[in-house]
Amino acid sequence: MVNKEYESDIQRREKMHKKILIAALILGMVLTACGPAVQEQTTQEIPTEQPTQLAATESTQATTEPTQAATVPDTIKIGFVAPLTTANALMGWSMQQGAQLAAQEINDAGGINGVPLELIIEDNSNTADVAVNAINRVLSENPVALILGSTSAQTLAMEPIILENTLPTIIMGSSPSLTDQGNPWVFATRADDGFAATAAVKFAVEDLGxxxxxxxxxxxxxGTSVAPIIISALAEYGLEPAAVVSAPSTDKDYSAQLLELQAADVDVILVWVLPAPGILLARQMKQLGMDTPVVANPVFGLSQVLVLMTPEELAGIYSMTDCVPSQSTDEKILAFVQAYKDRTGTTPDLFGALSYDSVKLFADVITQVGTDLAAIQAGLFAVTGWPGVCHNYSFDAKGRGGYDISTVDISTGTLKVVGTVSK
Incomplete structure (x- = not known):
């Protein structure tokens, strides 16, 4: 059932080119740290598995009735804004592949209630200004829902627009602030950084000593929002950080920060960065002769990151991640893994899985309630235990729906789960 604190609001508003091509593209980004180019809008209709059943819950069907539209649309449009260029393009590529795979499967199975699904794809270029322009271009196409693969800063810049347009939106940003804005149209599918950072500290102290x-x-x-959380979590163990350093994601040289950490004689480094800087950081640590274990955010859990790193660079790195679909024993999840591999030639990471889930979840809700915006919002709040490939989703009063974090050892070049924490 829709949370009561939102009732009044609801009533008020209604593949991959071959892997070497990907590696070449990404390597170029790593060598330049990030590029300024912004891709043009990619508005595409995906010829597109049969819709996944809504969660094993009666609440969605019981609390929302299908809304009959006055006219049947030619397509049902879902906006998709993600960082397809610059420092976060590794994540954005995975997100786009997962979303397009889901749309293809839905359309191959007949669409949503017989209507084709169309993804309106825009690049946010990993900057707030471009993100705002991207979402406005998406809105000009009149979508009924929105998926944001943007990082936290870009998502925060777009939240007022989402609120003003009362557009049901699933986000993949993980800053706790994203669901603390009081915006009832935003739904987060990832475990937030507060939970992930606390789990990282727990692993660093309890498992790595x-x-x-x-x-x-x-x-x-x-990054700045998670540092105080890490410090607070360390305090629970009676510890203070030996050194705290930071750098813009556009930087190429992290030697000053690494030397500061080295001088502090740290025995573990907790890292919260983007993919391209993460690769550079690991590389420069080895160049400086540092073999300190690293416990990081999901940056090192991306398959495209792993193929660009040497065994030496991978040694001693652990990454926190929402999910590792390839290690599942669930037939549905393994079917997704195979379909993603067939499409891209790579193993899906958490961002490909999250995007796939987001499209499928929206499709299932729209199948049940129609395309009225408030009905879709209510349908999302009513979801309980919806079985995705990354999480089983249930949204709380703030729209938070991801509750699991796994620690993976990447030293062998694959993701080996060494522990999982659930809320």
Whole structure:
């Protein structure tokens, strides 16, 4: 059932080119740290599995009745904004592949109630200004829902527009602030960074025996917001960070920060950065002769990141991640893994899985309630235990729906789960 605190609001508003091509593209980004180019809008209709059944819950069907539209649309449009260029393009590529795979499967099975699904794809270029322009271009196409693969800073810049347009939106940003804005149209599918950072500290102290912890975080919002959480979590163990350093994601040289951490004689480094900086950071640590274990955010859990790193660079790195679909024993999840591999030639990471889930979840809700915006919002709040490939989703009063974090060892070049924490 829709949370009561939102009732009044609801009533008020209604593949991959071959892997070497990907690696070449990404390597170019890593060598340049990030590029300024912005892709043009990719508005595409995906010829597109049969819709996944809504969660094993009666609440969605019981609390929302299908809304009959006055006219049947030619397509049902879902907006998709993600970082397809610059420092976060590794994540954006995975997101786009997952979303397009889901749309293809839905349309191959007949669409949503017989209507084709169309993804309206825009690049946010990993900047707030471009993100705002991207969402406005998407809105000009009159979508009934929106998926944001943007990082936290870009998502925050778009939230007022989402609120003003009362558009049901699923986000993949993980800053706790994203669901603390009081925006009832935003639904987060990832476990937030507060939970992930606390789990990272727990692993560093309890499993790695850390006593002198260093922190390296991005200077942008998603990094600065997590540093106090890490410090607070360390305090629970009677520890203070031995050193805290940061750098903009556009930087190429992290030697000053690494030397500071080295001088502090840290025994574990907690890292919260973007993919391209993460690769550079690991590489420069080895160049400086540092073999300190690293416990990081999901940056090192991306398959495209792993193929660009040497065994030496991978040694001693652990990554926190929402899910590792390839290690599942669930037939539905393994079918997704195979379909993603067939499409891209790579193993799906959490961002490909999250995007896939987001499209499928919207499709299932729209199948049940129609395309009225308030009905879709209510349908999302009513979801309980919806079985995705990354999480089983249930949204709380703030729209938070991801509750699991796994720690993976990447030293062998694959993701080996060494622990999982659930809320």
């Amino acid at each position: 850390a006593k002198k912890v260093g922190i390296f975080h991005a200077a942008e919002e998603f």
